[in-house]
Amino acid sequence: MFASSETLEQITRFKNKQKFEFNYLHLGNMEELNIQALPTTFIFNNTGELKFSEVGFRDWTSAESQQIIANVLNTL
Template sequence: MAFTKKRIFNIAFYVLIVAIIFTPLGFKVKVFTNQIFSGNPNTLKQEEQIVLQNYNWKFVDAKENSFNFNDYQGKVVFINFWATWCPPCVAEMPSLQKLYTDYKNDVEFIFLASDKVKNVNKYLKENNFSFNVYYSNYKLPQELKHTVIPTTFVLNKSGKIIVKETGAKDWNSEKTRKLLDKLLKE
């Protein structure tokens, strides 16, 4: 059986596809692809913006310290649902870290992981991310329910959902910064 150039190319192509799909290399390729194609987040149309009705929601940090969402009423809140095994989630983390670094004293950031604490801690350490991550086993407010990750919400001081985005986004964009600055002045 002679190996022609075409046959060698086909074998190499299939090996590459298998490597991308079934190895850690594939995860990195998916993350890179998501970073390239992530766009800027958009605000919801006025008629789509709804006010959060129920602030009675609890979540915990990695040390099991409990937090109540009631404490965040009257503040600009940025909520991101994510996991370390999710390529679009991982793709947007560098831009989220940059945004967090600049706005952590003014905006309440709540990063909620759908993951094991040890996986999250390892991921944060490996990437030098400094934001706090929380976990929720409690029922989410109806307005924050979602079916995919990453899903991100931005709430104004009145509890109105101004942004609801799914998929990887460039959160460190000028557009996002202008929106947060505007919400902080209201």
């Protein structure tokens, strides 16, 4: 999922240009999620419970990152 506080028009233009296959979420107010810096990553389980959060860049192809995802999936 891609989340942004930009306007819906800007998000739509980005989505159409990039052709990514994930969902987009418009955030009205990033302070509600306590986002202090970009990028910020949140991983939620299927019930909406926050299972992982991190501020800053992460290489999601690394073994450590793949293990984080596997751990969340194993709790479903």
